[in-house]
Amino acid sequence: MIRSEILKEIAPILNPHLVVCNIGLPSQELHMIDDNERNFYMLGTMGLSSSIGFGLALAQDKPVISIDGDGSVLTNLGTLPTIANNATGNYTLLIIDNGSYGSTGDQPTYAGMKTNLTDVARACGCENVIEVQDKDLGPILQQAIDSDEMTIIVCKCDSGNIKLPVITLDPVVIRHRFMEAVKA
Amino acid sequence: MNIDKKIVDDLVANDVSFVTTVPCKQLAGVIEEVDARENIFHIPSNKEDEGMGLCAGAFMGGKRPAIIMQNTAIGVTINTLATLTQFYRMPLPMIISYRGELREPVACQVEMAVHTKALLAQLNIPTYHFHWQDDVKELDNILKYTFMCNKPVAILTDANFWGGYGDQ
Ligand SMILES: Cc1ncc(C[n+]2csc(CCOP(=O)(O)OP(=O)(O)O)c2C)c(N)n1
């Protein structure tokens, strides 16, 4: 499966929850599949989906899911020790590991070569790291959200993208409606 | 006056309850003070852009954030300041140790010091420079201003402000 197929499948699981979504195609795909005020779309700042979602999870009690990418986690690897050492049960980090920088044309990342992000997350001190194949993600994600333990999911999948328009929502609108959803 | 305590008192008085830090020798005391306060959640970050991401999330979660870092980190965080903090219009007080200024003993620090104000000006980031201990009196107003306008705001604190770096 490619990322857009995965997002289609898990959209109903994500829908009731606060979601911080990675820059580029992941956000464009989520926006197309199920745009709602509980989605925070990153329009820039590659690498910070996990940090933004984690800060949000620490600041309030609702479940938060960060959708991240292998390339973005590699660019902000320092995030994993921070998350590990300040774990909060309402946080789930979903790394869609397609082994490539998808949004920029599927150039290979080191996660698709010798580097194993599941092992990296564990070595950083994350206690609950699950590696899962794309087709099996749904139930694992649901369990992670429902459980009181913080979970890092590394979802292995194929590279590949669909053609999509960019998001034209104003960032302040995205942020405002998201904050209203946080408070609701 | 204990400036570490005064700075953290002002943060608390302005409802700042989520603080991320990356250390600098000049900031050791204020970081220790932040860590000791029960009404502040202190989360050290590994890199300052990561810290700004945490602060953005905390802000959207209803907390007032702040970051404490060295001026060299301006070189690390320009993309984040522009595409996250400013683009989504979020407040972020940045208490910054201004290394490489008067009374600096480490020559390399001067290399980023000479760019610091120019970079902040280029980003249209309101910038304040604390050089004398008394300048800290402005902090309360600066924090109120930051959360009024929802912008990142820089507070540069040099070695003279902290009482000297190499010769104290
Ligand atoms: C600092 C910076 N460098 C490069 C880019 C270009 N860029 C945008 S998205 C992206 C790929 C992200 O890859 P990954 O996190 O694996 O997500 P995927 O698209 O594969 O799901 C890149 C390189 C950027 N936006 N910012």
Ligand SMILES: [Mg+2]
């Ligand atoms: Mg990828």
